[in-house]
Amino acid sequence: MTEAQQRQAQHYLTQAKRVVVFTGAGISAESGVPTFRGQDATWKGMPAAIASSIGLLEQDLTTAWEWFDYRRTRLKAAAPNAAHIAIAQAEKHFAEFLVVTQNVDGLHQKAGSTRVVELHGNLWRGRGLRTGKQYDLPDAPLPTLPPRGEGDEPLRPDVVLFGEMLPAGAFETAEIAATRCDVCLVIGTSGVVYPAALIPFAARDAGAAVIEVNPEATDLTPHVTLSLRGQAGDIVPRLLAAVSGA
Numbered sequence: 001m002t003e004a005q006q007r008q009a010q011h012y013l014t015q016a017k018r019v020v021v022f023t024g025a026g027i028s029a030e031s032g033v034p035t036f037r038g039q040d041a042t043w044k045g046m047p048a049a050i051a052s053s054i055g056l057l058e059q060d061l062t063t064a065w066e067w068f069d070y071r072r073t074r075l076k077a078a079a080p081n082a083a084h085i086a087i088a089q090a091e092k093h094f095a096e097f098l099v100v101t102q103n104v105d106g107l108h109q110k111a112g113s114t115r116v117v118e119l120h121g122n123l124w125r126g127r128g129l130r131t132g133k134q135y136d137l138p139d140a141p142l143p144t145l146p147p148r149g150e151g152d153e154p155l156r157p158d159v160v161l162f163g164e165m166l167p168a169g170a171f172e173t174a175e176i177a178a179t180r181c182d183v184c185l186v187i188g189t190s191g192v193v194y195p196a197a198l199i200p201f202a203a204r205d206a207g208a209a210v211i212e213v214n215p216e217a218t219d220l221t222p223h224v225t226l227s228l229r230g231q232a233g234d235i236v237p238r239l240l241a242a243v244s245g246a
Contacts, residue, residue, distance in 0.1 A: 001228040001235055009226055010242035012209040016182035018096040020174075021087050022199050026188020026214060027232045028103050031078045036071070043067055054163040057156055061129075065145040068157045072123050072140035080111035083187065083232035088112035090240045096181070100174040102189060102196050104159045117174045119166055119196050126155030134158055171195055178202040185239075186212045187232050191220035200224065211239075 013019070025035045035041075041048035050056060051067040080088075088111040091097045099108050099116045104123045108116050126135045128149050135149050147155045160166055175198070178184060184203035191197045200220055204210045210224040213235050221227045228235055 001230050001238075005226055005228055006238060009211050009228065009239050012183050012211065012225070013185075013239060013243050016209075017094060018177075018181045018183075019090075019094045019098075020177050020181040020184045020199070020203060020208075021097075021099045021187065022174075022178075022184060022189065023087075023099065023101045023103060023108070023187045024189025024193075024196075025103060026190075027081070027083050028078070028105050028107055029188070030083065030231060030233050031081045031105075031107060033078050033103075033105050033107070034071075034074055043070065049162055052159075052162055054161040057161060061146050061154060061156065065142070065147070065157070068123065068159070069140055069142050069145065072137075072142075075105055075123060076140050078105065078107065080107045081233045083236040084108055084111035084113075086237040086240045090243055091115060093243045096177070098174070098177040098181075100177070100196075100199055102193060117170055117177075119160070119170050119174065121157070121159035121167065123157065123159060125158035127158040128153045129156055166195065174199050175202050178208070179206040181206075181208050184208050184210045185236075186210060186214075186220060186224065187236060188214060189218070189220070190214075191218045213239075 029035055036048040043051050057064040084107050091113060097115055099113050101108055102119050104120050106122050106124050124137055126137050126147050130153055135155060149155050178199045179202050181203055184200055186200050200210050212220055212224045212227040213232050
């Protein structure tokens with residue numbers, strides 16, 4: 001990120017009243033959260049994409065939970081990084097502010113963000129197989145697999161699996177916010193996972209400034225207002241400091 005780019009991005013943010021922050025795996029990778037993506041991502045010899053599929057859950061709920069509890073165990077030591085914290089602190093400086101995340105790690109909430117739409121769910125929750133009721137889960141590892149809710153109802157991970165739709169209302173809420181925002185700050189996402197990747201386009205098409213923060217160029221880069229190269233933990237606090245007056 002050049003000084004000129006930083007000034008331009010800060011100008012957009014200081015003039016904004018409504019902001020959407022759209023985050024992907026890259027922001028959490030800086031906190032040490034494994035992405036479990038790519039052809040080499042496996043667990044017990046099983047491709048991670050299969051372990052995270054609705055097919056495995058329907059076939060073998062216990063094995064599906066073993067995979068997700070392994071992920072939860074890997075995740076529990078992760079802490080929000082400077083980008084998560086800066087986003088949480090910026091929330092109070094705008095009339096409207098929404099974090100839209102593709103991540104399932106809960107790090108935005110852990111950092112203090114209260115206005116969060118989780119497009120792909122949350123690893124720290126379970127959902128009743130029959131009732132759909134959500135439950136906060138105890139720390140990892142879970143004492144029994146699968147965990148159970150009221151009436152001994154078996155729970156499933158409250159995350160979107162491969163082969164499933166997004167949770168009802170999540171994308172719609174995010175899309176409405178995107179069409180209303182003045183600035184959409186896109187952090188650590190490759191822009192290849194749909195329909196989530198449509199959010200920055202909804203903001204752009206409604207006239208918002210779309211600012212991308214990513215170490216590398218992405219599929220979104222040709223379509224954004226500004227694309228800033230670097231780590232989120234470095235760039236995001238510098239951008240949002242202008243808003244808070246720090």
